Each structure stands twice: as C-alpha cells, then as structure tokens.
Amino acid sequence: MKMHFESTGNTDKLTLPRKIHIIGSVASGKTTLAKEMSKLLGAAHYELDNVVWKRSAEGDIRRSDKQKKVILKDIICSDSWIIEGVHTDDWIEDSLLHAELIILLDPAYGIRNIRIIKRFLRQKLNIEEANYTPSFRIFLNMFKWNRYFEHTAKPFIFSKFSAYGHKMIMAENKSDVIEFLTYIERHSGAG
Numbered sequence: 513m514k515m516h517f518e519s520t521g522n523t524d525k526l527t528l529p530r531k532i533h534i535i536g537s538v539a540s541g542k543t544t545l546a547k548e549m550s551k552l553l554g555a556a557h558y559e560l561d562n563v564v565w566k567r568s569a570e571g572d573i574r575r576s577d578k579q580k581k582v583i584l585k586d587i588i589c590s591d592s593w594i595i596e597g598v599h600t601d602d603w604i605e606d607s608l609l610h611a612e613l614i615i616l617l618d619p620a621y622g623i624r625n626i627r628i629i630k631r632f633l634r635q636k637l638n639i640e641e642a643n644y645t646p647s648f649r650i651f652l653n654m655f656k657w658n659r660y661f662e663h664t665a666k667p668f669i670f671s672k673f674s675a676y677g678h679k680m681i682m683a684e685n686k687s688d689v690i691e692f693l694t695y696i697e698r699h700s701g702a703g
Contacts, residue, residue, distance in 0.1 A: 527700050528693060529612035530555060530592035535600070535669065536617035537661035538654050539627035542596040545617060545686040549594050552693065558587050560597025560604065561643060572644065577603045598657070600665060600672065608673065614680040615689055616669060621662050628654045 532549065536542045546557040563583045565572040575583070580603045587593055588610045595607050608614060619627075632651045634640035644650060673680060683689045 528553060528696055531588070531610055531612045532594045532615065533607050533611040534594065534596035534615045534617055535598065537598060537624055538657045539624040539631060540617045540619055541686050542617055545689060546594045546596040548686060548690065552690070553592065555592035555594050556590070557594040557596065560595060560599045564599065567643065581606070598661065598665070600669060608676055612679060614673065614676050616680065616682040618666070618682055619684050621658065624658050625655065628658065
C-alpha cells in the first residue's frame, strides 16, 4: 500500500471530509472512486471533464477558462462535493483551496495502461458508457496522456500542490482511500 497523509497533528478532531478533490491520470480509477465515495459520504460527485466540455449530441464544445471557473464556483459553494479529474490548470485552484481532502490516485503506470485497453474494449462492446465517442485515435491518445501524466503532470502536481500537503493523501487504489475514510469515521470525535 502506497499511501501518504500529512496532517496538522490534531488527531482528536478527525471528521469525515465533505469536500474532496481527486486527481489522477487517465485510467487511475478516479471516477470509480468518486462514485463509491459519493454513496459512502452522501456527497454529489462531479467530473471535471464535464466542466471543461459542454456536451451535446452534435459534439462537445470546449468551454473558456472563465466559463469553467463559474461552473466550478457553483459546485464548490455547496456543502459537500467530490470533484475528480486530471486537470491541473489554474482554473481548478478554488477547488483545491476549498477541498478538505485532496487525493492523488496513483496506481502503477502499467496498471493504468492495462485499464486503458480494457476500457476501450468494454466501450466498443457497449458494456461501458463513455462521455465521448470511443475511437482508435482517442484510444492511442490515452496512452500518450498516461505517459504525459507519469513524466510531466505528476512531478508538476507534487510541486504545485505542496501547499496543500496538510490535506493531501496519495493512494495506489480506491481500497486504500476507503480504508482511510473508514479509519477517520471510526475515530471521529475520539479524544
């Protein structure tokens, strides 16, 4: 288990987080984790890709940074939320600032590549839904995006998100995160 949590040392006031930001590469399990945490915590979950893209039957249209910030602000003004995505651009900053917990979901690079293949096959067989039309071009791009995350985005996250270390965990899989939240739930209010 690769999990890291930096706390302020005040363990007598542990509470389950109500505002969570999950970041990770393509095929890291962000959406699956967000859906499970949504059920566990009773918080709505939001995919950042659906903030970036205005979805329509005619095709997706990329929103401007200003439009994305407005939508994100509406989300983070609510009492509880789980936001997930790979995005590290400045427009997500308010989510990081207001999050009570930031999760870097980081399964091994090879595992993510295998998941990309499985996802593509499930989508082509109509076993799994997608927010986009699965094409061979997107399939190949996912490997590029995974490689980019591993070699460029992840080091950038470690650097940029260092200010949030007190509320950030890094986990290889969703089970580690659920175990962590279960620990908090068992010990919440303990003194």
